[in-house]
Amino acid sequence: MATTVHDDSGARPGYGQLLRTRGAWTFLLPGFLARQPFAMLTIGILLLVQHTTGSYTTAGAVSATAGVSMALFAPQGGKLADRFGQAAVLIPGVIIHAAAISLLISLALSGAPLWALFAAAVPAGASTPQIGPMVRARWAAKLTGTPLMGTSAAFESVTDEFTFVIGPVLATALCTGVHPSAGLVAEAVLTLVGGLLFAAQRGTQPQPGGVAGTREKGASALSVPGVRVLICVFLGIGSVFGGMQMSLTAFTESIGQPGINGLLYGAFAAGNMGAGIVCGTVAWRSAPQRRLLFAYPLLTLATTPLWSVQSVPLLGGLGLLVGLCIAPSLINGYTLVESLVPANARTEAFTWLTGAVGLGQAAGSTVAGRLVDKFSAHTGFLVPLGGTALALLVLLTLRKRLTPVGGGTVVAQRGVGHRDPVSVD
Known part of the structure; x- marks a missing residue:
């Protein structure tokens, strides 16, 4: 079944029309609740472990273990969701996640050895529900080939960034104002309740096995060259999130104002959200791969002065600017999935990208x-610059892989490698 690519030269439908899509609210509301923990997990672990060990290096390493585990296991969960249905993967996943977080909290507060914290962080990260990719797959199942598909990509980016505004601020406020473990407790509760509510909305989930009800054995979104390039791009974006979280935490601690950490990170995420809102209202005439090639260098440029800033207001302003440059890259990367990946592998593709972040x-x-512990809080801000610069090099070198063969959209009849040429702008 061929998929028609929408010509973006016309007016783009607005968010209001998107939200009137039949059945949309049944998965959007529980999905919004369940995706909050994604932005709370790593910073919640970071703050808890730093409090119990006194080391940013150790806290970062335990947090990174959970993040790596999440990145490695998420695509496999996406593949299983494509094959067996989202609910079949989500229900046991959220139960395991809540149990793993409870174990990690208990170990950290009891002064357990570091190897135990690392061991507990693995299932905590591996079981993190990938609600964002699942919501995107539901939109794709309803809207592929319609003008609303691009609007949905922008809307999801805005929702993600709103999550990154609320999640870290909430986790930081709970950890610093209530108890060092309160952020992770809230994360586990939201995961369990939101995940179960989302899984109950079976009527809007994509048909297991793909559009045609079958899936070619061994077919994987990762076999698409463009997806591998986008993974590198999203790794760079993830380095911005990780570097900003750690460096802002260390910076605010070093000046004796840990409470403003959430506000500074919120400014960064608010810029991202604001840019996403604007991107979703513009009827773009250029192809998403060209827009990505324009947006990503701006992101690298925006991260350049972070390491040298000493002023809190200036750092907040620069964080806002960096955030403004992230959303266009995220939106265009996710939009490219529609034309690069068949429908029966999109949940997997989305989880690869989210996992890369x-x-x-x-x-x-x-x-x-490590940079903060060895040098100063400011040196940690070199990480966003280095990560995006390396990803930009890969993007520029392999940019041709982001164009579907023959300018067409991948279709789901004969696995990932089969394409049917269609008209594009």
């Missing part, structure tokens, strides 16, 4: 933590 975030927080 998590992996980049984990690596970024680890490297930034």
Whole structure:
């Protein structure tokens, strides 16, 4: 079954029309609740372990272990969701996650050896529900080939960034104002309740096995060259999140104002959200791969001065600017999945990209933590610059892989490698 690519030269439908899509609210509301923990997990672990050990390096390493585990296991969960249905993967996953978080909290507060913290962080990260990719797959199942598909990609980016505004601020406030473990307790509760509510909405989940009800054995979104390039791009974006979280935490601690950490990170995430809102209202005439090639260098440029800033207001302003540059890259990366990946592998593709953000975030927080402990809080801000610069090099070198063969959209008849040429702009 061929998929028609929408010509973006016309007016783009607005968010209001998107939200009137039949059945949308039944998965959007529980999905919003369940995706909050994604932005709370790593910073919650970071703050708890730093409190119990006194080391940013150790806290970053344990947090990174959870992030790496999440990145490695998420695509496998996405593949299983494509094959067996989202609910079949989500229900046991959220129960395991809540149990793993409870174990990690208990070990950290009881002064358990570091190897035990690392061991507990693995299932905590591996079982993190990938609600964002599942919501995107539900939109794709309803809207592929319609003008609303691009609007949904922008809307999901805005929702993600709103999550990154609320999640870290909430986790930080709970950890610093209530109890060092309160952020992770809230994360586990939201995961369990939100995940079960989302899984109950079976009527809107994509048909297991793909559009045609079958899936070619061994077919994987990872076999698409463009997806591998996007993974590198999203790794760089993740390094920004991880580097900013660690460095802002260390910076605010060093000036004796840990309470403003959430506000500074919130400014960064608010910029991301604001740019996402704007991107979703514009009827773009250029292809998403061209927009990505324009947006990503701006992101690298925006991270350049972070390490040298001493002023809190200026750092907040620069964080806002960096956030403004992230959303266009995320939106265009996710939008490219529609034309690069068949419908029966999109949940997997989305989880690879989301997992790449998590992996980049984990690596970024680890490297930034070591830099902070060895040098100063400011040196951690070199991580976003280094991560995006390396990803930009890969993007520019392999940019042709982001164009579907023949300018067409991948279809789901004969696995990932089969394409049917269609009209594009």
